[in-house]
Structure formats: structure tokens, C-alpha cells
Amino acid sequence: MILTVTLNAALDLTYHVPRLTPHASHRVRQVTERPGGKGLNVARVLAALGFETAVTGFAGGDTGRELRALLAADAAGVTDALVEVSGNTRRTVGVVDESTGDTTQLNEPGPHVGTAEWDGFLDAYRELLHSGTKVVALCGSLPPGVPVGAYAELVREARTARTPVLLDTSGEPLRRGLAARPDLVKPNAHELAGITGTSEPLRAARAAQQRGARAVAASLGADGMLLVTQDGTWSAGVPERLAGNPTGAGDSAVAGLLSGLAEGLPWPDRLARAVALSAATVRSPVAGEFDEQTYARLLPSVKVQQVDTP
Numbered sequence: 340m341i342l343t344v345t346l347n348a349a350l351d352l353t354y355h356v357p358r359l360t361p362h363a364s365h366r367v368r369q370v371t372e373r374p375g376g377k378g379l380n381v382a383r384v385l386a387a388l389g390f391e392t393a394v395t396g397f398a399g400g401d402t403g404r405e406l407r408a409l410l411a412a413d414a415a416g417v418t419d420a421l422v423e424v425s426g427n428t429r430r431t432v433g434v435v436d437e438s439t440g441d442t443t444q445l446n447e448p449g450p451h452v453g454t455a456e457w458d459g460f461l462d463a464y465r466e467l468l469h470s471g472t473k474v475v476a477l478c479g480s481l482p483p484g485v486p487v488g489a490y491a492e493l494v495r496e497a498r499t500a501r502t503p504v505l506l507d508t509s510g511e512p513l514r515r516g517l518a519a520r521p522d523l524v525k526p527n528a529h530e531l532a533g534i535t536g537t538s539e540p541l542r543a544a545r546a547a548q549q550r551g552a553r554a555v556a557a558s559l560g561a562d563g564m565l566l567v568t569q570d571g572t573w574s575a576g577v578p579e580r581l582a583g584n585p586t587g588a589g590d591s592a593v594a595g596l597l598s599g600l601a602e603g604l605p606w607p608d609r610l611a612r613a614v615a616l617s618a619a620t621v622r623s624p625v626a627g628e629f630d631e632q633t634y635a636r637l638l639p640s641v642k643v644q645q646v647d648t649p
């Protein structure tokens with residue numbers, strides 16, 4: 340089983356408008372509601388690919404109930420191992436400007452999580468690690484009340500359980516998480532620059548590796564991905580530019596890397612899967628889903644190149 344953790348799960352609302360203009364009123368052309376937050380997106384993509392997948396994290400209140408009902412109705416069949424919290428699960432709103440394809444994201448902070456709730460989660464997480472979890476991904480922002488070192492703690496628990504662990508977060512939780520030595524981190528270029536102070540992706544990825552990650556997969560938007568590991572360094576991209584909604588493309592990259600890790604594929608094959616899934620997600624109107632035909636078409640055409648190490 341592949342486990343994903345979303346401490347700050349969300350009900351994702353996506354609005355499509357013909358053109359987004361600040362200070363103006365808009366008619367929304369299309370509305371979608373999905374169970375979201377980064378780890379839920381990763382899990383939904385994995386389940387659609389046929390992997391046995393479970394999600395944990397917090398869910399609570401009316402929004403939490405709605406999120407869980409949507410998850411249960413999803414034909415792909417993600418196992419719900421979310422832990423109840425007293426506060427209300429947040430909503431996130433993505434506004435897609437159809438004239439440019441650009442997306443504006445508005446993310447609520449999430450429910451306050453108390454100390455007893457966090458301790459209860461840790462118990463549930465340990466149990467999941469010891470009951471059939473093959474690989475685990477820790478994804479997204481932290482809700483208020485959860486300690487800033489939470490991911491570092493979850494990485495350490497995974498390492499104690501000898502479960503390979505991937506971390507996808509940003510800022511101080513990422514900085515602290517790195518020091519706990521996760522097997523893989525997946526920052527985007529902005530997040531990577533934020534923690535290393537360098538905007539050149541290769542130098543920044545190596546700096547993140549020196550801070551503790553065994554491997555670093557940096558997503559570089561339309562420029563594809565860069566992967567720095569102890570066995571080699573590779574870059575990969577798709578041979579065409581795709582227009583669409585990029586929200587969730589990074590989560591699909593995580594799904595590609597995780598599935599390859601679970602299957603024991605060589606690093607270049609994991610990277611190819613991540614890049615093709617990420618691009619196919621841009622062609623889907625909402626996060627956590629990908630266009631299957633685009634994925635099947637792109638996967639054989641992904642160019643993975645070894646990067647010479649000086």
C-alpha cells in the first residue's frame with residue numbers, strides 16, 4: 340500500500356472564468372469540487388493508475404464530511420484513513436483564467452489542531468506505517484497548531500519503520516524536514532530557492548541534498564524536472580508545451596516518483612513517469628486528475644538526460 344499524508348486537507352473548489360480582472364465581478368462558467376490538499380491529489384492519481392493507496396491527515400466539521408463523502412464516491416477507490424479533528428477542514432479556491440490559462444489560488448489556513456489531536460494523529464500514523472505501508476509521502480502546508488517540526492518527526496517515524504519517505508512541502512517545515520533525512524524531496528524551483536538561497540536549480544538541488552535529503556527532484560514548470568541522487572543526476576522534459584491548468588501538476592509528479600519507488604524502477608524511469616504525469620495533469624481541468632490519453636502519448640516521448648557531475 341502507498342500512503343499519503345495531508346495534514347491540511349482541503350475541499351478544492353475550481354472556478355473557470357473567461358477572463359480574471361482584479362476589482363471586477365465575474366460570472367463563473369464552470370465549478371468543480373474535489374477532495375484536495377496535495378497528498379489527496381497524489382493519492383487520487385495513484386489510485387487512477389491502479390495502485391492500492393490510502394490517505395491520512397486531518398478532516399473535520401461539515402467541510403471534512405463533504406470531502407470524505409466525495410472521496411468515498413471516487414470510483415478509483417482511495418482508502419480513507421483520515422483522523423477526525425474538531426475544527427472545520429479548509430477550502431481552497433483555484434480561479435482559472437480561460438483567456439491565459441493562468442490560475443490564481445486562494446488557500447484558507449485550515450482548522451486549529453490541538454496537542455491531543457496531534458498526539459492522536461501520531462499514534463494513527465505509526466500504526467499505518469506498521470500495517471502494510473510500502474512507501475509514504477508527506478505533502479502540503481501545516482494547519483495552525485501543528486508544530487513546525489511536524490514533518491521532521493514524521494520522517495523520523497518512517498525511517499524507524501524502514502519505510503521510504505518522500506517530503507513535499509515548503510519553508511521552515513521543509514528546512515526542518517530535510518535535516519531528518521527523507522529519501523526524496525520534491526520542491527518546485529521557488530521552494531528550492533527559498534530554502535537554499537540560490538535560484539540556479541542544479542546548485543540549489545545539490546545544496547538541499549547536502550542539508551540531508553538523499554535525493555532531490557525539483558519541478559521546474561514547463562522546463563520539466565531535475566533529479567539529483569546519490570547514483571546520478573538527470574533532467575527530463577516533454578517535447579511539447581501544453582496549455583491548461585497547472586494546479587496539481589507537482590502532485591502528479593510526486594505520484595509518478597512514488598509509484599516508481601514502490602515498484603523499484605530505476606531513477607530515470609521514475610523521472611519519466613513523473614514528468615509525463617505532470618504534463619498530462621495540465622491537460623485536466625482540476626488537480627488530482629490527469630488526461631489519460633495525453634499521459635499514454637507523452638510517456639514514451641519523455642527525454643531523460645544524464646547531467647554530467649563536475
Ligand SMILES: O=P(O)(O)OC[C@@]1(O)O[C@H](CO)[C@@H](O)[C@@H]1O
Pocket residue numbers: 347349351375376377380431444446478479480481586587588589590626
Ligand atoms: O496550502 P497547501 O497545502 O500548500 O496547498 C494546497 C493546494 O493548493 O495544493 C494543491 C495543488 O498542489 C491544491 O489542490 C490544494 O488545495
